[in-house]
Amino acid sequence: TAIKLLVLPGDGIGPEIMREVRHVIDWLESRRGLSFDITEDVVGGASLAEYGVPIRDEVIEKAWAADAVLFGSVGDPKWAHVGFEKRPEVAILKLRQELGLFANLRPAKVFDALIDASTLKPDVVRGLDIMIVRETVGGIYFGNPRGIETLPDGSKRGINTEVYTTAEIERVARVAFDLARKRSNRVCSVEKCNVMESGLLWKEVVTDVHAKEFPDVELSHMLADNCAMQMVRNPRQFDVIVTGNLFGDLLSDLASMLTGSLGMLPSATLGAVRENGKFPALYEPIHGSAPDIAGQGIANPIAQILSFAMLLRYSLNKQEEANMIEQAVSNVLESGLRTADIMSEGMARVGTSVMGEAIVRE
Amino acid sequence: TAIKLLVLPGDGIGPEIMREVRHVIDWLESRRGLSFDITEDVVGGASLAEYGVPIRDEVIEKAWAADAVLFGSVGDPKWAHVGFEKRPEVAILKLRQELGLFANLRPAKVFDALIDASTLKPDVVRGLDIMIVRETVGGIYFGNPRGIETLPDGSKRGINTEVYTTAEIERVARVAFDLARKRSNRVCSVEKCNVMESGLLWKEVVTDVHAKEFPDVELSHMLADNCAMQMVRNPRQFDVIVTGNLFGDLLSDLASMLTGSLGMLPSATLGAVRENGKFPALYEPIHGSAPDIAGQGIANPIAQILSFAMLLRYSLNKQEEANMIEQAVSNVLESGLRTADIMSEGMARVGTSVMGEAIVRE
Ligand SMILES: CC(C)[C@H](C(=O)O)[C@@H](O)C(=O)O
Numbered sequence: 001t002a003i004k005l006l007v008l009p010g011d012g013i014g015p016e017i018m019r020e021v022r023h024v025i026d027w028l029e030s031r032r033g034l035s036f037d038i039t040e041d042v043v044g045g046a047s048l049a050e051y052g053v054p055i056r057d058e059v060i061e062k063a064w065a066a067d068a069v070l071f072g073s074v075g076d077p078k079w080a081h082v083g084f085e086k087r088p089e090v091a092i093l094k095l096r097q098e099l100g101l102f103a104n105l106r107p108a109k110v111f112d113a114l115i116d117a118s119t120l121k122p123d124v125v126r127g128l129d130i131m132i133v134r135e136t137v138g139g140i141y142f143g144n145p146r147g148i149e150t151l152p153d154g155s156k157r158g159i160n161t162e163v164y165t166t167a168e169i170e171r172v173a174r175v176a177f178d179l180a181r182k183r184s185n186r187v188c189s190v191e192k193c194n195v196m197e198s199g200l201l202w203k204e205v206v207t208d209v210h211a212k213e214f215p216d217v218e219l220s221h222m223l224a225d226n227c228a229m230q231m232v233r234n235p236r237q238f239d240v241i242v243t244g245n246l247f248g249d250l251l252s253d254l255a256s257m258l259t260g261s262l263g264m265l266p267s268a269t270l271g272a273v274r275e276n277g278k279f280p281a282l283y284e285p286i287h288g289s290a291p292d293i294a295g296q297g298i299a300n301p302i303a304q305i306l307s308f309a310m311l312l313r314y315s316l317n318k319q320e321e322a323n324m325i326e327q328a329v330s331n332v333l334e335s336g337l338r339t340a341d342i343m344s345e346g347m348a349r350v351g352t353s354v355m356g357e358a359i360v361r362e
Numbered sequence: 363t364a365i366k367l368l369v370l371p372g373d374g375i376g377p378e379i380m381r382e383v384r385h386v387i388d389w390l391e392s393r394r395g396l397s398f399d400i401t402e403d404v405v406g407g408a409s410l411a412e413y414g415v416p417i418r419d420e421v422i423e424k425a426w427a428a429d430a431v432l433f434g435s436v437g438d439p440k441w442a443h444v445g446f447e448k449r450p451e452v453a454i455l456k457l458r459q460e461l462g463l464f465a466n467l468r469p470a471k472v473f474d475a476l477i478d479a480s481t482l483k484p485d486v487v488r489g490l491d492i493m494i495v496r497e498t499v500g501g502i503y504f505g506n507p508r509g510i511e512t513l514p515d516g517s518k519r520g521i522n523t524e525v526y527t528t529a530e531i532e533r534v535a536r537v538a539f540d541l542a543r544k545r546s547n548r549v550c551s552v553e554k555c556n557v558m559e560s561g562l563l564w565k566e567v568v569t570d571v572h573a574k575e576f577p578d579v580e581l582s583h584m585l586a587d588n589c590a591m592q593m594v595r596n597p598r599q600f601d602v603i604v605t606g607n608l609f610g611d612l613l614s615d616l617a618s619m620l621t622g623s624l625g626m627l628p629s630a631t632l633g634a635v636r637e638n639g640k641f642p643a644l645y646e647p648i649h650g651s652a653p654d655i656a657g658q659g660i661a662n663p664i665a666q667i668l669s670f671a672m673l674l675r676y677s678l679n680k681q682e683e684a685n686m687i688e689q690a691v692s693n694v695l696e697s698g699l700r701t702a703d704i705m706s707e708g709m710a711r712v713g714t715s716v717m718g719e720a721i722v723r724e
């Protein structure tokens with residue numbers, strides 16, 4: 001039976017890089033006998049333009065019905081003044097929350113061929129391979145009370161609430177420990193337990209899960225401010241990092257910038273396993289919608305293509321096909337093709353579609 | 363009349379680097395005719411050992427009475443299991459809150475002589491000079507409700523609350539804009555207004571203060587995750603950054619690590635101006651208590667000495683003396699003396715007291 005995919009290109013460069021993934025999918029259908037049943041829809045600014053909301057309930061339902069969601073990116077300065085409830089970002093926040101996509105996996109990996117793209121010295125980042133597991137349906141992103149209230153004197157008060165429960169921490173910790181076993185077997189849990197009680201609970205629960213279920217994995221704890229420093233000082237000390245929604249947002253962006261090539265990095269966001277053994281999952285590049293270069297045909301499609309490879313690997317257990325795609329990307333880089341964002345001296349500069357075609361050819 | 367200083371060396375390397383500041387003070391008294399009335403007291407682990415609390419009310423009173431507080435650092439793994447209320451960090455949190463020290467100024471500056479100490483490429487950080495203005499008595503550090511509650515089923519829930527009011531944002535924004543005028547006249551305000559209403563209010567209030575009081579300063583806005591990335595990608599784009607307590611904690615540590623020489627960086631935390639024209643102020647190195655090297659006489663005293671120079675500059679308006687100290691530090695570095703943390707090939711490695719003496723001699 002056909003694999004059901006929901007494809008949501010979103011805003012900015014989303015549509016043009018998604019087009020290259022469609023070529024990869026076509027190839028898999030014609031050459032590897034896979035069969036995909038693809039639905040495409042709009043989210044973010046594109047949905048605001050067409051329907052007046054950043055995401056329709058119908059799209060959420062389609063996401064539930066699909067085997068996996070392939071997401072582009074949302075955000076467009078055109079919609080900057082649309083109000084808090086309607087901003088394009090609501091699309092991704094709602095998808096995470098409604099599908100219960102609690103574990104965001106963000107690999108930060110340095111490609112040998114691109115090591116000079118990093119602003120860090122090559123000796124500091126060579127071979128870097130961090131996996132950040134970020135909690136994505138809890139914490140200060142979704143806690144109540146929240147909002148802006150007007151005080152009697154006319155001045156205002158903005159409030160947000162960070163909440164984490166034992167169960168929320170346990171399930172994301174398990175994802176991190178599980179992943180560590182398939183990697184270098186080390187987890188670093190990150191919070192601000194010296195200032196925040198929610199961080200103190202985080203640390204306690206991770207410690208418990210470790211002792212009871214994963215004593216074979218090496219566990220360490222680090223304060224979030226120190227973690228930000230250590231990522232710059234010596235990023236290779238990390239294997240898997242597990243942390244809450246807000247710290248994960250900053251630290252995963254920081255980690256990916258260490259590689260110098262954001263346009264290369266995919267991510268997966270996974271939900272709880274259902275009775276039928278399936279789990280909801282969304283795959284997206286970690287880079288944004290890059291409105292400044294949208295429509296010019298120069299965007300790097302690799303992060304989007306590697307997000308699709310992650311989809312094959314995690315949601316469909318198609319390890320061989322995932323490996324083929326990752327190998328093709330590697331080969332194309334070795335051959336010297338570069339989009340503008342990763343261009344360096346002596347390499348051949350190409351646009352979005354030439355890069356996409358080259359990967360399909362490989 | 364004598365200048366009243368409260369000196370709080372704290373834990374770890376605090377006492378040994380503070381000793382070098384005392385030599386600088388002695389020199390100023392004998393050679394520049396300044397007169398200091400110095401009270402010293404214990405905080406953090408040292409206070410826990412002697413009094414069973416991380417800081418006594420008496421110390422807070424002494425801080426109020428002083429013209430300025432010179433702080434070392436607190437934190438000692440010995441006290442890791444002492445409980446949330448009693449941890450050594452309470453000393454600095456209580457000083458900030460009780461004295462109303464709302465604006466933490468953290469310069470991240472690259473010293474030319476130490477440029478190779480950075481893990482970033484020299485071309486990326488040469489001449490780097492960022493001033494982070496971090497709000498320090500509000501936000502999620504102090505908001506209520508907070509705590510860990512036990513649910514009916516025995517599981518737990520950790521809660522913290524981020525709160526910012528118009529007035530709290532206005533006063534710290536003014537500090538940032540004022541500073542920018544004395545520097546490159548640019549302020550970047552950092553929040554997560556796409557996710558947090560408290561960040562949305564932050565952005566609105568900063569925009570208002572700018573329009574009404576500082577239209578001559580260039581203002582930009584940046585999301586905190588993007589800011590973490592931009593600091594790695596191109597840190598020299600920043601002049602003054604103004605942000606809340608939690609983002610400021612991570613971003614200022616990140617910024618200082620870009621310089622590669624934490625042991626060099628001072629900070630100031632300032633409160634509101636009182637009726638007598640004075641304002642409470644605390645000066646401390648941005649590095650921690652470094653318990654691993656405490657008592658060995660190898661710690662770098664420069665951040666502590668430069669914190670004292672900041673004290674002379676901001677609290678006492680002794681620009682000339684502050685310049686002398688900063689110049690002396692520069693000269694000693696140029697002459698090739700290095701403590702272990704900033705050691706590089708061909709330089710002369712020295713301990714805490716030789717470094718301190720060399721600076722006094724200069
Ligand atoms: C778009 C935005 C709401 C989102 C977040 O803050 O989580 C993004 O920065 C991310 O990291 O996926």
Ligand SMILES: CC(C)[C@H](C(=O)O)[C@@H](O)C(=O)O
Binds near residue numbers: 194195225
């Ligand atoms: C010691 C700790 C409570 C403190 C903070 O988080 O503010 C420290 O990290 C700092 O940045 O001064």
